[in-house]
Amino acid sequence: MRRSLFQFVAAVSMAAAGMVSAVQAGTITFGSTGNTFNMEFVTIGNPGNAADTTGAPIPAGAVGYEYGIGKFEVSRDMITKFNASQSLQITLADMTSFGGNGANKPATGVSWNEAARFVNWLNTSTGNQAAYKFADGSGVNDNIQLWQSGDAGYDSSNPYRNSLAKYVLPNYNEWYKAAYYKGGSLNAGYWDYTTGSDTAPTAVASGTGTGGNGNNEAVYDGRLGPADVNLAGGLSPYGVMGLGGNVFEWEESSFDLLNNTNSSSRGFRGGNWVVNSFDLSSSSRTASTPSDEGLTMGFRVASLSSSAPPAVPEPSMMVIGTLFGLGGLVAKRRMKK
Numbered sequence: 001m002r003r004s005l006f007q008f009v010a011a012v013s014m015a016a017a018g019m020v021s022a023v024q025a026g027t028i029t030f031g032s033t034g035n036t037f038n039m040e041f042v043t044i045g046n047p048g049n050a051a052d053t054t055g056a057p058i059p060a061g062a063v064g065y066e067y068g069i070g071k072f073e074v075s076r077d078m079i080t081k082f083n084a085s086q087s088l089q090i091t092l093a094d095m096t097s098f099g100g101n102g103a104n105k106p107a108t109g110v111s112w113n114e115a116a117r118f119v120n121w122l123n124t125s126t127g128n129q130a131a132y133k134f135a136d137g138s139g140v141n142d143n144i145q146l147w148q149s150g151d152a153g154y155d156s157s158n159p160y161r162n163s164l165a166k167y168v169l170p171n172y173n174e175w176y177k178a179a180y181y182k183g184g185s186l187n188a189g190y191w192d193y194t195t196g197s198d199t200a201p202t203a204v205a206s207g208t209g210t211g212g213n214g215n216n217e218a219v220y221d222g223r224l225g226p227a228d229v230n231l232a233g234g235l236s237p238y239g240v241m242g243l244g245g246n247v248f249e250w251e252e253s254s255f256d257l258l259n260n261t262n263s264s265s266r267g268f269r270g271g272n273w274v275v276n277s278f279d280l281s282s283s284s285r286t287a288s289t290p291s292d293e294g295l296t297m298g299f300r301v302a303s304l305s306s307s308a309p310p311a312v313p314e315p316s317m318m319v320i321g322t323l324f325g326l327g328g329l330v331a332k333r334r335m336k337k
Contacts, residue, residue, distance in 0.1 A: 025068040035081040041068035041303045042239050046183030052190040055282030061176040068303035069178045072229035077103035088140040090114045093295050099225025106226050106247045106298040112266045112290035113141045115299040122167040131165035141291050143262040160259045169252035170302040180282045182237035194244035195234040200277035209234025218245035223273040244280035245271050247298035255287035272296040
């Protein structure tokens, strides 16, 4: 476990801002008329936690509100049932050579743009505000537009996300906290790996973290293909599965953290079934274009309160220019061309 010299100051600042809001967790049913599926959300508590200053980017992981995050990655079955009710179809990668196309396998070959379409449908099909703005008549893999000051739910700190939306792609802080942070009064702080350990997980083909190395297991290091989303290794300290290994997961945030252009490369992280342990660690963050439908790309969904949480102050441009530069050098080296 790693502790930051800046954690106390950051925690006091976040607490003073009073940024706490309730979130609906548990199992939520989506879809209708024979095409329903359940999505389980885990509550990520401990609002006002300090940021980590040892991973990538720097700083990361400070979230001033309670939120939920999908316990499992979005599955192929969920996308199939989305497609059953939509004219815009998300095409999944053919995984015949990588363990098959089973319904509980993670949805792969899904671009950031397509993941945003899916999240919008989760919102609109349940009477909530769409999270991301698409032009009328745009294609399933076209880029979003930025929300503008005249739009209800506009948030100047994040023009990608509508602040009135309930379901969203996790931003870089939300994803990082769910993966690497442990709250509470005992051993609170950040860990190098998503299983609450500073030691690399044991590589497995599938499982629930109950094998020979206990919870510290993940699907990576040359496995045949991704495991079912509910067999994707050990849990994070909050109880989230598969944040490390199995498939890469999109962040909402642009790689430069600014979210100010619709074509900016988006961050993704967590590793996949092929990579080595570094890609699972808190020091690894990569990026690609929002239209990339890579074979190893997947995602999960975050859940916010029904009333928008207060915006989290983004790092100042000076902080981004200095701290992010220190923490992101390794990840930038690996950025997809």
